[in-house]
Amino acid sequence: MNFEIKNISPTIFEISGSFKEEEIKELYQSELERLAKSVKIPGFRPGKAPLEIIERKYGEEAKNNAVKSKIAEIIEQETKKKETWIETLSFETPVWSQKGDTIEFSIKVEVIPKKKIDLDVDIEKPQEKLDASDDEVKREIDNLKERFAVLEEETEKDTVSQNDVAVFDITIKNLKTGKVNQKRISQIVNIQNSEEFFKKLVDGMKINEVREVVLGDEKITVKLKSIKRKVIPKEEDLAKTLGYNNEKEMYEDIKKRILNQKKNELKSSLYFSFIGKVAEKNQLSIPRTLFMQKLNDVISRYPQLERKLAESQAILLSAEEIVIKNIIEQDKIDISDEDIENYIQELSERTNIPPQKIKENFKDRMETLKALVKEKKVQEKIFEIIEKKIS
């Protein structure tokens, strides 16, 4: 077997070469045996047809599969060596032909290329000092008040306005069939958030009054049962509802939370600006497959994000992966059992899943777990570098 690797672009390599037919003899035989178990040949029960007949009918297919397996083996070996690339992302269908007893092939693979990563980049020191202002805390408390508000019966008003919350009996009847499509009893409706026709229909309604409207084929009948009042809790009550001893404790804790959130946001923005600069300095090329994977991740996580923003996020995430994987190789990052235990413990605290269950989940995927721990170690190293640079 001989083959050569040619660089087509920074992330795409072409492997071309040849091997003797004998080298795939075992693969071919096992492929035939696999086919013999699954294919249906007239006159034979599944798996009972002799190999000679299977070979006559499916020999080409078996050979194709055997060649493909052999080529996949070559790619795997090259990936394990990690001389030219770190990880194989995708490969095209191989092109192969047979001349005598020699099989010639060529295949294009997209990879994360091996590159020496220089982490020595300048990073701007954040100008603003982190602080949570009183206004921010108050805004957060107001939001919480709104969330924990309760509805109470309105006794002073008997006419509903467009800003109220009220209880209705709503019936929707199909005029063509005469059937009742929907019947909702004691439905609480925030009129402000309802549709325009509903606002007009119920405006000025009195308790027990019935109004009707026809929309297309449907007749909607609405009966006002009662009017509700939103009661915003006092700060004292809110603190107790949330489990604090007093308002001051709640205020301090919310301030701390806001500050923590800001710290995390700053840490993340510094991290990604560092990654961006490292990518720029090292002139990293982003493989298309990796970019598409990351873009799909971003879109599925934040479906409302603008396409351009999602793309720039995907580029940064791809660059992060390339940098991390190369540093793992470059610095020969190694992990101990203790590191794995710590990671599982941390994961358990973050997700509220017992460590035992996490271990069971990763039971057959130890390599993935190890890779995650290694990635985390590199991330910690990057954070250390950032901290040194800004201090």
Added chain:
Amino acid sequence: MNFLADVIIRPVITEKATKLSEGKKKKYVFICKLSATKPQIKRAVEKLFGVKVEKVNTMIYRGKIKRRGIFIGHRPSFKKAIVTLKPGYQIDITKLTEKFISQPSK
């Protein structure tokens, strides 16, 4: 009159026929022309595959009557022959099918 090449229509390659060919006495199953006689089948097999035949057993399968609405028809009848080879002779399964590759299947 039957020409040798017309006597045998195609070999039967099924699980049962394969089992017969793998037994102590090598037996092969063929679909033959309805009018073919045992000596003709014997000569045809000997000529086509270069083997010696011990005996030939034949059976005629009458075509089933098929009805589709008011129309009545029937499937063609055929003759099946089980050819037993003399000890020491056998036919390669790939050769068996190669000879009849252009023949339409049943």
